[in-house]
Amino acid sequence: MPTEAKDIFEAHSRSLRELLSENGLGLYLPPYQRPYGWSRDKVDKLIDDTLHGLRNLGDMPDSFTFLGTVITIHDINHVTIQPVVKTEVPAKVLTVIDGQQRLSTLLMLVVCLHNQIRQSHWRVFKGKAPDPEDSGLTNLHEETVVLLKAMGSAFYEKQQIGDSPIYPRLIRAFQDQWAKKLKQSQYYSPIAHLVYNYAKLVDSEENIIKKPTDFRPKPRENVGYGEADLVKRFSEMRNTLIRLVRGKPMEEFEELPLVSVLAEKVDLQRALFNHPLDEEFCDWMRKLDESAAESELVRLVMLGAYVLNRIALTVVKGKDEDYAFTIFESLNTTGEPLTAFETFLPRVVMAEGLSDYQESDAHRYMLAVQDHLSRFPVGDRLQSATRELLVTFALAETGTKLSKRLADQRVYMKEAFDRYKDSADERECFLRHLRDTATFVGSSWDPGDEPRHLAGLDAAAMTDTVKLCLGFLHDLNHSVVIAPLVRFYSEALYAGDDRRKKTAEFEEALKAITAFTVFWRATRRSTGNIDSEYREAMAGASLTGMPPLARQRRLSDGTLPAPVVDINALKAELVARLEDVKHGDIPNLATFVARASAIPLYKVSRPLTRFLLLAAYHDSVEDPEHPGLIKHGKVGASPCLTAEGWSDEIHLTIEHVAPQVATSGWDETFYAEKDGVHKLGNLVLAPSGANSSLSSRPWQEKRVLYRALGASSSDEARSLLQQAEANGMSFAQSTEELTELSHYLPHLRALGQRMESWDVAFMEQRAACLLRLAYARLGPWLGLTWSESEDASLVIAAFEDLEGEEELDSEEELGT
Template sequence: MDIKDVFSAQPKSVWEYLCENGQGLYIPAYQRHYSWDKNKISRLIEDTCHGFSTLVEREDAITFIGTIIAIHDMNMTTVEPAVKGEVPAKVMTIIDGQQRLTTILLINTVLHEEIKIAASKLDRNDDAQDWIHDESMKVVNRLGKTFEEDTNLGDDLFRYYPRMIRSYDDSWSRKQKTASYISPIGHYLHEYGNHSRSTNSKDKFKYETPNINFDKDRYDGLKDARIAIQKIIENITKNNKSDERLEVPKFDLIMESTVFQNILIRTEVPDNVHELLKSDNKRYENLLRIVFFANFVLDRIAITIVTAKNEDYAFDMFESLNTTGEPLTAFETFKPRVVYSEKLAEYKSTPSYSYINQVENYLESFAKTKDKQDATSRLIISFGLAERGKSLSKRLSEQRRFLKDSYEEADVSNIEERRDFLQHLSHNAIFMKKVWTIDKKEKPDLSPIESDVALLCIDFLKKLSHTITIGLLVRYYSQVMKSDAESRNEAISEFISVVKAVTAFSVLWRSSRKTTDGIDSIYRDLMYSGHSNSDGSIKLEPIARHRNSLALPKADTLKKALIDKLKEKGGISCKEDWVKQVSYNPIYSTKSIVARFLLLASAHDNVIDESNPGLTKIGKKGVLPLFNFRTWNDDSSQTVEHIAPQSKSTDWLATIYESPDTINKLGNLTLLPSLENSSIGNGSWQKKKLMYKILSTETLDNLNQLMLEAKNEGMIISESTTKILDQSSYLPMVKSIARVEGAWTKEIIEERTVRIADLAWQHIAPWLNIEV
């Protein structure tokens, strides 16, 4: 394959591109409607005026307005609906540049109208005025060919084809009964073209929206743009100095420069016209000025036309060029395929419409374009894993291709399979909107699932940014969404079990190593290939929907596979293996959120171990219920506090700092509210121990006694810290630390690390059906 067969690039003027015989410009359905505001329109015309003014001094002056990316649709695959035998010979489907092209077409129609009306008021019996009239009509005729083409055949008003129309809304046809122009640009060009050829064309065109029953607001953008362009063109015509941004050359310079005149009108202004222009009537000067400007627009506005072989190559080109336009998301380019598949007339009554709406409800919740693009990318990446076990990148072209190919892989006759695909996508979007919210502080909405432990786990995974798990969770969440009253409870139970199992596996894995160590690959393998062990006793089918023709694997089977992964790849076959690995790991420096989760789990329902100062042990059920969503999100457990501070200090034993890992191990960490953590800071062990005593005291009398002891021992506690301590809640998690006698040592840190890991295991391991 030659590169030239994939795409070609040609520089062209507006005239050369828009007036190519038999060419129609086609806006696919996924393109956004016209949305340029006054500022963008002004910028394009200002750039044009700059080039226009520069031409007086430099005969090579042009205005370059960027690249247009299009597909030459030789097989009419993008034209829908298409009237057979009526489609232009060359259809160019616009992938990038429709906003600029629409603006140029609007400018050309406004120039066409202004010049034609002004020329109609000239006296043709006067030779000088007759010359101006002829030059005016020359450019009027040229402008007319840019926004419509005469096919020389057909019903009176319909032999003229608008140069640009939009998919679904419009159809080119020479016959009135099959032609349709109801999109903003299609309708406008058709209506203005008819007006310009009518007997009342000397009157101003009044643009009226078509008589339809839907979405009339989309016409407002084009109407407003036309009004803005009319005002700017009027300022150029009259050389209105109030708009300093418009660089219009002095008329005397235009009249003096025969080079300028020959470039734009291919002749020189005759002497009798020069004489006419000396009169006080500015209308001749104004008309000539706008005639020159219109010719500059046609011949000296330059664009590069990149023509791609197909849509995939066109979008690749669009991304690579990094144009200033806002790229369409993969979903925006995908939706029209669904509409086409379901047939436009029936689409709104199909399940696909509901599924697409659910996806749009999620994506439209993002007000900023960049946020919406990022949300779409996250959605499709997670859906790629859930649907096919496929690892997608953030490249738009890859995501577009995935949606297109996956959807169209099912034969068009098998519409239910395509709808199943869309339903799964919609469940993924609902999960992202309600459960895996972009705001990490927002509480996940698991309805109709009621489970505190599932809330805790989901919130932890979300704050861990453990997005690799979304695809797997969505598979079981989708089962809940699809379930009926009879199967709902079982589906919910399965989902909760899976959430707990995934959380347990990820916590045990991440806490036992300094890096992620391939955990993403493990989840991808489970989605794409499933898992089976060497002796065949464990058989997990692929979890991705399209990879598995059987029922979704049971949660218990997934748990067995995860346990086997811990043994096979993680070197963890029992509690002792895991505790040993955790005891070597500086967990705070690898992932502090994992440390916070383990600290909270280890503190749940524990009591002081009186025989081992600094340690705790399992107590009676309900004695200290901490491992829940409320405590996880309560301020009391929001920050991880280093007992021996990270910065080495003479107030602490030097042995603690012999290894840089020691201070970041579990045994040197605890949980504190953010204010208390900041207040305690990097104080000495003596001061911190007192603070822990104060924070874990159960009565106000004890609090006052401890504050008095501190004062008697000469310990200075600032007024702000005193206020924080007075107002702080009871914090039982630091009580055991306050019981340590003597110095805080490396040995205590090591012992405490092992004990915390042991206690956490007893709460987390059962989520994988591991007996403790």
């Protein structure tokens, strides 16, 4: 028989009294729930919404303050409860999947009101029963006592036996435990500790005629997240209630109704107390001074009754955690769902054993992951960071292309980890790999404001080339490469005596991946589905016979081959993919040059364009035989393919030689072809500060500026600029400003040496020159040995036929 919706979940609206005061009920916060973290603004809004609802109740007796949906599961078998004394657990336990912040705040509000009502009751009655003849005071005393009892049952339940009979309604996994024996009970979490201590105080003073103790909790030391916030919110709540009850105006809150309003409106009485008040009591209230202590107590009783009876929530009970999370995701509009890592963490704790977890390696690994994710505030940024981390981890761990959907990520982490439930060693390898992934992402890929480093490896491992390549790939938003890089990084971490060798192999892998990405992307108007190439290599769909690079990849035939993290195998695989006709289809240098020359790279990806130009310019000098072009020079002649060169975009940014928009003085054929001016041959790296002077001026003026900006000395730059001004040229900046911007830049100096016009033919010649220089620099990183064996014009024609067939890879954003 098919499962019906009613078998998966049920939903009922409940007042706070109906939800919390049920006999034998316990609310349980699983360990993945975040610490208490509501801000004062949120608490103030809850109080103001409550006050607004109370005032409206006088005119609209059907009014409620609705506080949304609470998602729970009814844990009949106590499978979510750790630690547990099973014989002493409340009869009905609801595990809270969503709504713990609201429930914790509401419990604090009930406790705070209960405390204030006790204090106010003492000020009126001084611990003595009222004269039975005094109908007003007698009714007030009785209504107060009944309300206090009802409120008390909302935040705790007292067991019939045991030396620790006080059960807080809400406790948290691992920190708290319901038990009737003092040696077994523990209420250490911030909310359970606060409720338990107040409940004990109330219980101990129940039959003692003395002024009740005013409950003012203080934050404990070394309790962790949530304690200080929760205690501070309680203190602020207490001060707010005192001011409101005493009738002191507060701009951010509505005022409490006057006592006379309660006396006059029978519908309001019924809504608050479920019955009309005695008429003599109403007459007595009509005569009360609104500033009297009795009036303060009446207002507190009104507010307490409203909180219990007119604050409502919809309680949804799911069949199990998976269904509950699915329900939460579909219903949630204002809350923030738990990340897939937060719901995975308790599985790790349970697998290790509660008593052993704190001292385990698993705990250290999980702390490292938490440390990485703690950089991101709860909300979209944390969700995004967690999604990206788990997508990368799944690819590195099992070669899986994991969806970014929260439900899919939860299922993957659960099922992948559960495969190792019978092997402590395999569990450790899984968690360690997750830690390595998070560490690499947080320290090497995107360290925020911190400098990049390879955590766990020698400082020397972070070479200039490593910084350069990581910076480029990150700016390209090419996150799919993190997974293969993590595999080499992880190998280096645990290499022992071979660490130096494995660290060098990590750098070799990074260079090979960078070169492959540049050659692939430079020959396509889109990403060319490059992500799939890396995923297939991770998953074992190899062109060269390379085993899966992923740590644990089960093939279609059911076998689980040992992963091979081998730099030579990776290079051979990437080369094969670059050259194979069904993949990269770039068999030789002529093909690469022809295709990349035809691409408007500036429109495709600016980071890619900058990297290609830097690779071409690196240690190059002017070519005197071909004015306007450059050639390889000696080592150190003009280093720019460096980490500093990559990050220094202010001094070297992309500039169009022929302007992007047609102006007089430029060959019209540049603009006959759409995006023709965005091809590599028309692009140059120049100091960004000179943009206003370069602008759209004619070529013969522009080349003078290029020569000056790339001059070998300040004196040469100044002399060139002064001569140009003497010939009638004017600049947007002063000679001294432009001289300050000048550096020895052979690629600019070379452009200034071209006396002929700037035309399409020369642009194509220059593009071929730059691409060959870039290939000579990057080809060895991948182990390429391309030859020039194909006619370039035939390659261009074939490539133009393919352009319309390419599609954007939806998994990766183009670099900007």
